[in-house]
Amino acid sequence: xxxxxxxxxxxxxxxxxxxxxxxxxxxxxxxxxxxxxxxxxxxxxxxxxxxxxxxxxxxxxxxxxxxxxxxxxxxxxxxxxxxxxxxxxxxxxxxxxxxxxxxxxxxxxxxxxxxxxxxxxxxxxxxxxxxxxxxxxxxxxxxxxxxxxxxxxxxxxxxxxxxxxxxxxxxxxxxxxxxxxxxxxxxxxxxxxxxxxxxxxxxxxxxxxxxxxxxxxxxxxxxxxxxxxxxxxxxxx
Amino acid sequence: xxxxxxxxxxxxxxxxxxxxxxxxxxxxxxxxxxxxxxxxxxxxxxxxxxxxxxxxxxxxxxxxxxxxxxxxxxxxxxxxxxxxxxxxxxxxxxxxxxxxxxxxxxxxxxxxxxxxxxxxxxxxxxxxxxxxxxxxxxxxxxxxxxxxxxxxxxxxxxxxxxxxxxxxxxxxxxxxxxxxxxxxxxxxxxxxxxxxxxxxxxxxxxxxxxxxxxxxxxxxxx
Numbered sequence: 001x002x003x004x005x006x007x008x009x010x011x012x013x014x015x016x017x018x019x020x021x022x023x024x025x026x027x028x029x030x031x032x033x034x035x036x037x038x039x040x041x042x043x044x045x046x047x048x049x050x051x052x053x054x055x056x057x058x059x060x061x062x063x064x065x066x067x068x069x070x071x072x073x074x075x076x077x078x079x080x081x082x083x084x085x086x087x088x089x090x091x092x093x094x095x096x097x098x099x100x101x102x103x104x105x106x107x108x109x110x111x112x113x114x115x116x117x118x119x120x121x122x123x124x125x126x127x128x129x130x131x132x133x134x135x136x137x138x139x140x141x142x143x144x145x146x147x148x149x150x151x152x153x154x155x156x157x158x159x160x161x162x163x164x165x166x167x168x169x170x171x172x173x174x175x176x177x178x179x180x181x182x183x184x185x186x187x188x189x190x191x192x193x194x195x196x197x198x199x200x201x202x203x204x205x206x207x208x209x210x211x212x213x214x215x216x217x218x219x220x221x222x223x224x225x226x227x228x229x230x231x232x233x234x235x236x237x
Numbered sequence: 238x239x240x241x242x243x244x245x246x247x248x249x250x251x252x253x254x255x256x257x258x259x260x261x262x263x264x265x266x267x268x269x270x271x272x273x274x275x276x277x278x279x280x281x282x283x284x285x286x287x288x289x290x291x292x293x294x295x296x297x298x299x300x301x302x303x304x305x306x307x308x309x310x311x312x313x314x315x316x317x318x319x320x321x322x323x324x325x326x327x328x329x330x331x332x333x334x335x336x337x338x339x340x341x342x343x344x345x346x347x348x349x350x351x352x353x354x355x356x357x358x359x360x361x362x363x364x365x366x367x368x369x370x371x372x373x374x375x376x377x378x379x380x381x382x383x384x385x386x387x388x389x390x391x392x393x394x395x396x397x398x399x400x401x402x403x404x405x406x407x408x409x410x411x412x413x414x415x416x417x418x419x420x421x422x423x424x425x426x427x428x429x430x431x432x433x434x435x436x437x438x439x440x441x442x443x444x445x446x447x448x449x450x451x452x453x454x455x456x457x458x459x
Contacts, residue, residue: 132405139402143388146398155455156388160402163384163448167406170437174409177433178416 010086010223017216024216028209035202042195054112056199060207062105065133068098068211072140073165076158086219088154089226091161092144093218097211099137106130125176132171136164240325241333248337251310258303262342263349265302269295270353281358288357289367289418293411296346296371297404300378303342304403305396307334307386308453317390321457327450335376335383335445343375363421370414370427370434377410377438380445387452409437 039056075091078084109127110120121127143160147153238246252258273291274284311317320330350371354364385403392398417430 132408135401135405139398139405142398142401146389146392146394152391152455156452159384159448159452159455160388163406163444166444167409170409170440171405174412174433174437178412 013086014220014223017220021213021216021220024209024213028206028213031202031206031209035199035206038202039199042199052196054108055196056203058105058108058112059200060204061101061108062130063204064207064211065098065102065105065130067208068094068101069133069137069161069164069168071215072098072161076161079154079158080162085154086223088150088158089222090215090219091158092154093222094215095137095141095144097214097218099134099141101207101211102130102134102137106134125172125178128178129172129175132175133168136168140164240323241329244320244325244330245333245337248334249340252303252337252341258306259341259345262299262302263345266295266299266346266349267353269298270356274357285358285360285363285422288354288359289363289370289422290411290415292350292353292357292367293371293374293415293418296343296350296375297378297407297411299346300338300342300375300382301400301403303338304379304382304386305389305399307338307383308390308449309386312390312456317453318457321453327453328446331383331387331446331449331453332442335379335442335449338383339376339379343371343379347371347375359418360422363418366421366427366431367414367418370417370431373431373438374410374414374434377434377441378407380438380441381406381410383449384445384452387449387456390453391456410434413437 035056039053042052071094072091075087075094078087079091106127109130113122113127114120140157140160144153144157147156270292273287273295277283277287308317311320321327323330325333347368350368351364354367359367381403382399384406385399388402389396389399413430413434417427417434420427420430
């Protein structure tokens with residue numbers, strides 16, 4: 001774990017993230033352009049027609065929405081067990097991004113649902129569990145904002161995030177037990193044609209790079225904000 | 238008497254005597270159930286269809302009403318500090334409070350549910366399932382609610398944020414509870430749904446005292 005703790009130092013993090021950030025931004029741009037180009041030049045699907053384009057922006061958003069919660073959970077565990085201030089900052093910085101990706105997944109999903117299922121919204125298992133995930137994000141962010149003392153807010157939010165992690169599989173299971181219409185997974189099981197798979201994977205990479213970039217920028221901003229506040233308190237003009 | 242029993246009896250007495258939170262929760266439960274037919278119409282077939290879901294949602298909301306007092310009252314007047322100093326581990330303190338909360342809200346709601354089910358034209362079989370599902374499931378509501386209550390106990394207006402935090406976590410209880418009633422209405426066996434609900438409730442009762450104790454500890458500055 002020592003390598004991890006070295007980068008948990010804000011100074012080290014600022015140095016490292018400053019060096020990595022340009023590459024993730026360039027990675028985002030390249031993957032996005034290549035993925036969109038391949039996506040638009042892909043032939044229309046024999047059933048879905050041009051709406052298959054939504055696959056490329058919907059699936060990565062939904063994947064990132066879940067990954068972001070995972071990132072928050074890992075940071076929360078690090079914060080509760082080892083009390084690293086940086087992991088609090090990281091968890092807090094990831095929450096709005098996760099909520100954004102969840103909302104994006106819901107919006108693109110409902111736009112896709114209209115031509116495919118004939119309606120913008122169905123109370124299907126995945127849609128419903130994503131809606132609940134959005135509310136989990138909102139509650140998590142609200143708790144952060146409601147508690148003024150930063151250390152207490154961080155630990156309360158971390159407990160909530162871990163409770164959420166225990167509960168998310170149960171929510172998913174219960175909602176699936178309740179109703180299911182959404183199609184199953186088709187990437188790993190190899191049911192997706194290569195001509196669609198390539199742009200999808202590129203856009204997934206693009207979303208991943210985008211999340212990493214925005215996350216780092218948000219953490220850097222929070223660290224700088226803290227430093228500025230400390231300087232203000234010390235009376236530096 | 239053991240510290241656990243003392244604390245438990247104290248909380249039950251407080252709930253019964255000061256403000257009568259059990260009576261308030263019951264009136265709220267009955268009121269929501271009264272407003273629903275006014276909103277969706279008096280069609281008895283429709284009401285029987287939605288009764289399980291409506292009464293489950295109403296029960297969860299009614300139990301929420303008194304949750305923000307679970308730790309907050311003791312926190313504000315300082316008795317929570319003294320309770321934390323007592324030999325009873327905070328985890329058991331949280332458990333005593335959860336059981337007391339259930340006894341003063343969840344259980345009365347469950348006992349009232351057959352009457353409301355009658356008003357919703359729910360047949361006796363599904364009504365018994367509704368009773369059973371509330372009996373099994375409302376402890377989970379108190380348990381998960383205790384996590385939210387302890388996380389927000391230092392907030393002046395924690396009552397606003399509490400539902401946002403815990404309602405998504407309670408979705409499985411509503412799904413299995415109301416699902417059991419729907420299955421019974423369709424003449425299918427609802428033991429699977431009740432079993433899953435019981436599993437959820439046991440899990441919540443087992444884990445939530447630890448989460449609640451951890452968040453009480455951080456709010457007491459430990």
